[in-house]
Amino acid sequence: MQQLFKELIKNEVKPFFAGHGYSKKNLFFYKAEGTQFYSFQLQKLAGNTRNQIMFYVNCCIYSIGLEPFQARPTKTAPPGENPHFTVRIAEIVPAAPDRYSLTSDTDADKFTAELLQHLEEALMFMHTMTGAREIVDYYMDRTALHLSEETFRFLLHAGDRETADQYLLKLRAKYGSEPRWTIWEKKYAAIWSESEE
Incomplete structure (x- = not known):
């Protein structure tokens, strides 16, 4: 399963994000645009086995426009490590699962098509948040x-x-x-x- 997961990242997920101008570091995909720093992280679960790989997709935005309003000063770490907006993909793409699971019974083509569709929808949602106010409004609405x-x-x-x-x-x-x-x-x-x- 580990090999299937690596191939999924290399052959499908990485090219998908690269096509949208995102860079990659390990399982972290990121892009700066204007005052926003968008990132997606595929986070593997600790309980994975040889026969099953499970992972979350975390969707994050760091907004330079919110820096002056933080109670604590911004750390020197890359902005993607301290996002203002952070959700799991299922929170912004209702069709997405809370976590993805690859097993020997998984139909790889169907799984890949669904994952890429979910990532596309998440990307579209995230890029509607072009400034600090959209992030503030998102959390106020909730x-x-x-x-x-x-x-x-x-x-x-x-x-x-x-x-x-x-x-x-x-x-x-x-x-x-x-x-x-x-x-x-x-x-x-x-x-x-x-x-x-």
Whole structure:
């Protein structure tokens, strides 16, 4: 199965990404475009065996436009290692599985066609996110805590206090009864104070 996986990467996945202007490092495919750094990682599962190879497809974007709003300074590592947007492929391509599995029973042609179709759909979705605002909107639509601090700083810096207030109300409604909410509320209060200085 390991040989089949290597051939899949070499003969199908790598040429697919190369055709879209992506470079490759191990199982990491990446491309810088404008202020965005797009990346896809094929992450093999730890429990793989000789007879079964399973892997995730992680889809990520690092946005230079969000750097000024991070609570912690950006590390010197490549941007793809600290993405602002990060999902498994099934979150943006409903037809994709949570994880892919290659076994001796796998129809290699069908598997490859489906994987490439999923990658194409993920790529199209990812490239609709051409700036920081699209990433912020994605997480606000899901009322996610992920990137919430950066989102508040971004909105307040843009003078969009109304959207920031609405987002805070949605977060409070979703997470306000959890014990950790007091920690988040203190962080958000500090961000509001920063914006008023």
